[in-house]
Structure formats: structure tokens, C-alpha cells
Ligand code: HEC
Ligand code: HEC
Ligand code: HEC
């Protein structure tokens with residue numbers, strides 16, 4: 001585990017008025033004994049005005065003491081601290097020490113669980129999901145952030161006016177951002193009236209079809225649908241917000257395909273070539289898309305969603321030779 005480097009830790013914060021809360025430090029996100037699938041923020045509030053600096057220790061690795069007592073800092077953030085940690089996979093023991101000058105005057109500890117895959121099934125039962133948008137927490141944020149946006153504000157593609165942008169701008173900070181996320185149209189999918197707040201009324205194909213009706217119509221006409229597409233599991237391959245890969249895929253194409261089709265990676269695929277290996281599956285330019293800069297991959301030959309012939313060949317023709325000719329024998 002490491003901190004992004006202290007210089008880049010966005011250590012903000014802010015305080016509260018003198019209404020003294022019970023504990024010296026209140027953790028908002030992640031909450032104690034909760035699990036997260038993102039390594040994005042650590043947010044807490046200091047309830048002792050004498051604290052001038054904090055030291056964060058995660059799984060035994062300690063940061064320096066970060067000063068929070070400058071007038072500028074206090075003015076902007078008061079007693080709140082927002083940091084950008086990098087969690088270890090699995091359990092993370094977090095200790096926050098509050099210092100007054102060189103002297104440690106407060107300490108608080110929680111443990112949370114970080115599951116990269118975001119799969120609730122693999123998280124130990126003692127950890128519960130997080131929820132930041134609860135009335136109690138939002139009340140504290142609302143002093144500085146707009147927590148009760150109007151529909152017009154929600155529709156705003158002007159960053160400064162959009163009520164989700166201030167805290168979620170990192171979501172659009174990815175190589176491949178999904179259309180509505182790039183415009184901060186979060187409310188197109190997340191329901192303002194939802195319980196809990198911003199709950200998704202629909203998932204997977206039911207959600208995607210709202211805007212990708214053309215795809216739904218195309219899939220309906222196919223004679224053969226790829227297993228997970230037939231099951232409507234769009235999110236298993238696509239991230240609804242964005243990712244480092246084209247089409248917001250969760251992993252590079254071949255890694256994604258091989259995560260379910262392990263045997264293809266292990267065996268000899270398509271042909272036994274002169275050197276006894278299988279057909280190349282990556283690492284060469286794709287001759288069927290000259291000039292595109294695209295690399296050979298599983299989807300050079302297979303449509304990832306389905307087709308009218310078995311194996312969903314990109315040619316959409318039964319004849320295997322036609323597939324070969326797409327790239328060879330020209
Ligand atoms: C005293 C004012 C104040 C309060 C109260 C406050 N914040 Fe902030 N917060 C700020 C300021 C100022 C910024 C930075 C300016 C900006 O980007 O809008 C900020 C930015 C953030 C960011 C973005 C960090 C980044 O740049 O990536 C997050 C996340 C955040 N706050 C969460 C919260 C949460 C959650 C609460 C309530 C528990 C809260 N804040 C309460 C003042 C406050
Ligand atoms: C005060 C800062 C702040 C604002 C404003 C804000 N969020 Fe959040 N929200 C957070 C933080 C922090 C988290 C937890 C960290 C994360 O998942 O990025 C979160 C989590 C969420 C979650 C996951 C469920 C939950 O309750 O934890 C959803 C969904 C969400 N936000 C949607 C929205 C939408 C939509 C908007 C705009 C209408 C919005 N948020 C505005 C800070 C904010
Ligand atoms: C195309 C639909 C869609 C749009 C648009 C969208 N979301 Fe989501 N969001 C989802 C889905 C689906 C999930 C559940 C993903 C999961 O749990 O794997 C989710 C989950 C989340 C979560 C919690 C879990 C996580 O992935 O961290 C947060 C936070 C969140 N969305 C915030 C936002 C914000 C902020 C915006 C606007 C910038 C936004 N979403 C726009 C569909 C969408």
C-alpha cells in the first residue's frame with residue numbers, strides 16, 4: 001500500500017461549528033466496517049479544534065504529518081479532511097492520529113474492506129456496503145455542497161453548475177468515458193427519488209436498452225446470441241461509467257474473453273501453425289482493419305454480441321474460408 005505521494009494527496013477539510021460530536025474523529029467514507037470497490041477517497045471530520053495536523057496509517061504504512069491549520073485550509077474546509085488513498089486489496093486497517101504541533105492528542109481507528117471486483121459475494125459478511133448519500137451525512141456536506149439539486153441543475157452540462165461534478169469529477173477522468181457520464185447526466189441512470197438515494201431503478205440490458213434501443217433491436221434479430229448477451233448481462237463486460245479500454249470494457253478484450261474461455265488461451269486455436277502453436281490471437285496489426293491501428297484480438301474474428309452463424313464470425317457467413325480470406329490470400 002502506498003500513498004500517491006504526499007504532494008498529490010488532496011488533503012482538504014473543513015470544520016464544523018462547535019457542536020461537539022461524540023468521538024474525536026468521525027469517519028464518513030468509507031464508514032467503519034464497510035466495503036468499497038473504489039480506491040478513491042477517505043473522508044473524515046475532526047471534532048477537536050486543537051488538532052493542527054494528521055497522520056494516516058494504512059496497514060502499518062504511515063504518512064507524514066499533514067498540516068491542516070493554515071487559515072486558507074480552515075477557511076475552505078474547516079474540520080473536514082478529504083484524501084485520496086490507495087487501498088490494499090482486502091482488509092485495510094486505517095489509523096488517524098491527530099496532532100497539536102508535535103504532540104499526538106487524538107487517535108481513531110477503523111477497518112474497511114476493498115474489493116477490486118466489487119463483488120459482494122467475495123466480501124466477508126462482517127463488512128456492509130457503503131452509503132454516503134444518507135440524510136445524516138448529506139446534512140453535513142450541504143453547508144458547502146449542493147445536496148438537493150433541482151432537475152435543471154441535474155441536467156446542466158456546465159461543470160461548475162452540475163451538482164454531481166464537484167465530488168465525482170474523477171469519474172469522467174478516464175481514457176474511455178461513457179457518453180452520459182462525460183456530460184454528467186448521472187440522473188439519467190441514478191434515480192433522485194430512489195431509496196436509498198440515487199439507487200438504480202434498473203440494471204444491465206433493461207437499463208442499457210433505454211438509450212441503446214438500436215442494439216436491442218439488432219440483438220433480437222440475431223440467430224445466435226453470445227451467452228452473456230442473451231442473459232442481458234451487459235455490465236459484465238462494459239463499465240457503465242468508463243474505463244481504460246475502448247467501449248468502456250472492464251478489461252483488455254482478450255483478457256476479458258479469456259476470463260470465461262480459459263481453454264482457448266491454453267489450447268491451439270483455429271489452426272496448428274508450422275511451428276506447432278495456434279493462430280496468433282494478439283500482438284499483430286489486424287489486417288482486416290488496415291490503417292485503424294487496431295491489434296488482432298478475439299473480436300477480429302468473433303462478434304462479441306452474437307451473429308447469424310455459429311461462433312458469430314465477423315463475416316456473418318457460415319463458410320470458414322471466407323473468414324480466413326478476410327485477412328489472408330488477398
Ligand atoms: C466547509 C465546506 C465543505 C464541507 C462542509 C464539505 N466540503 Fe467537500 N469540498 C469543499 C471544497 C472547498 C472542495 C474543493 C472545491 C471543489 O472542487 O468544489 C471540496 C471537494 C470535495 C470533494 C472532491 C475532492 C476532489 O477534488 O477530488 C469531495 C469528494 C468532497 N468534497 C466530499 C465531501 C463530503 C462527502 C462532505 C460531507 C461529508 C463534504 N465534502 C463537506 C468544502 C467542503
Ligand atoms: C459532497 C460531495 C458529493 C456530491 C455533491 C455528490 N456525491 Fe455522490 N458520493 C460522494 C462520495 C464521497 C461517495 C462515495 C465515494 C464514491 O463512490 O465515489 C458518493 C457515492 C455515490 C453513490 C454510491 C451510493 C452511495 O450512497 O454511496 C452514488 C450512486 C452517487 N454518489 C451519486 C451521486 C449523484 C448522482 C450526484 C449528483 C446528483 C452526487 N452523487 C453528488 C460524494 C458526493
Ligand atoms: C448509463 C447509466 C449510468 C450513468 C449515466 C451513471 N451511472 Fe453510476 N452506476 C451505474 C451502474 C449500472 C452502477 C452499478 C455498478 C456496479 O455496482 O458495478 C453505478 C454505480 C455508481 C456508484 C457506486 C458504485 C461504483 O461504481 O463506485 C457511484 C458512486 C456512481 N454510480 C456515481 C455516478 C455518477 C456521479 C454519475 C454521473 C457522473 C453516474 N454514476 C452516472 C450506471 C450509471
Ligand code: HEC
Pocket residue numbers: 178179180188189204205207208209210211212234235238239240246247248
Ligand atoms: C442515458 C442514456 C444511456 C444509457 C442508459 C446507456 N448508454 Fe451507452 N451510450 C450513451 C451515449 C449518449 C453514448 C455515446 C454516443 C454513442 O456512441 O452512441 C453511449 C455509448 C456507449 C458505448 C460506446 C459506443 C462506441 O461506439 O464506442 C457503449 C459500449 C455503451 N454506450 C454501452 C452501454 C451499456 C453497456 C449500457 C448499460 C449499462 C449503456 N450503454 C447505457 C447513452 C446511454
Ligand code: HEC
Pocket residue numbers: 204205208209212215226228229232233234235236237238246247249253299304305
Ligand atoms: C462478452 C462481453 C460483452 C457483453 C456481454 C456485451 N458486450 Fe457490448 N461490446 C463488447 C466488445 C468487446 C465491444 C467492442 C467491439 C469492438 O471493439 O469491435 C462491444 C461494443 C459495444 C457497443 C459499441 C458499438 C459496437 O457494437 O461495437 C455497444 C453500444 C455495446 N457493446 C452495447 C452492449 C449492450 C447493450 C450489451 C448488453 C445487452 C452488451 N454490449 C454486452 C463486449 C460485450
Ligand code: HEC
Pocket residue numbers: 226227228236237253256257258259260261298299302303304310311312
Ligand atoms: C461472462 C463470461 C463470458 C465472457 C466474458 C465471454 N464469453 Fe463467450 N461465451 C460465454 C458463454 C456462457 C457462452 C455459451 C456457452 C458456450 O457455448 O460455451 C459463450 C459462447 C461463446 C462462443 C460460441 C461457442 C460455441 O460453441 O458456439 C464464442 C465464439 C465466444 N463465446 C466468444 C467470446 C469472445 C470473443 C469473448 C470476448 C469478447 C467472450 N466470448 C467473452 C461466456 C462468456
Ligand code: HEC
Pocket residue numbers: 254257258261264265269270279280281297298299300301302311320323
Ligand atoms: C483468426 C480468427 C480467430 C481469432 C483471432 C479467434 N478465434 Fe475463436 N474461433 C475461430 C474459428 C474459425 C472458430 C470455429 C471453430 C474452429 O474452427 O476452430 C472459433 C471458435 C471459438 C470458440 C468455440 C469453439 C471452441 O473451441 O470452444 C470459442 C469459445 C472461441 N473461438 C473463442 C475465442 C477467443 C476467446 C478468442 C481470443 C482469445 C478467439 N476465439 C480468437 C476463429 C478465431
Ligand code: HEC
Pocket residue numbers: 270271272273274275279280284285286287288296300301320321323324325326327328
Ligand atoms: C482478422 C484477421 C485474420 C483472420 C480472419 C484469419 N487470420 Fe490467420 N493470421 C492473421 C495474422 C495477423 C497472422 C500473423 C501473420 C504474420 O505475423 O505475418 C496470421 C497467421 C496465420 C497463420 C500462420 C502463418 C505462419 O506462417 O505462421 C495461419 C496458418 C493462419 N493465419 C491461418 C488462418 C486460417 C485457417 C484462418 C481462417 C480460419 C485465418 N488464419 C483467419 C490474421 C487473420
